[in-house]
Amino acid sequence: MSDPSALAPFHLDETGEPEPSYCLYLFDGDMEQVADVFEEHNAESHGHGWEGLAESLVSSRMPGRADKLHFGSEAGTFVVSSSDLEALTDLAVLLHSAFHNRELLSRYILTADPRFLDR
Template sequence: MSDPSALAPFHLDATGESDPSHCLYLFAGDMEQVADVFEEHNAESHGHGWEGLAGSLVNSRMPDSADQLHFGSEADTFVVLSSDLKALTELAVLLRSAFHNRELLSQYILTAEPRFLER
């Protein structure tokens, strides 16, 4: 994706030419904008909550990419690493769509597998 703002508020970065890894992340300040949707469903609204939601989406919608995506979130930052830019971008598009559509985000949280996102 050539326009970085197309995935906002998510950020997608390459780590460097010698390392083919890419990183998708979302910061706490941005997470706060939709924290109430997570809290409405008794789900954690910080980096670990987003990681659980993303893990569930990967498992249900892009299972062939699961081994290519590596989560490393902290409470204040959601982080996914991968050398597979296509898979990372596909996940970013899913998450961005949910971030900007409260009904979709709510649906994703409600249908998330509890082993990924506890409620």
């Protein structure tokens, strides 16, 4: 994805050398914009909640790429990294779409695997 703002409010950055690695972030100030959707379904709306949602989406929609994504969120920041830019971008597009469509986000939360996202 050549335009980093296309995924806003998510941030996709290249990190690491000599081998390229990539990291996708969502910060707490941005999470607040849709926190009510998580809370409506008794799910945590912080970094760990987004991580659980993302892990559930990977499990159901991208199972062949699960081992390529490495989660490391904290309460105030959602973080996932990978050396596979395509896998990370595919997840970013799913999350970005949900962030900007409350109905879709709600559906993803409701159908999330409880192993990943407690409700």
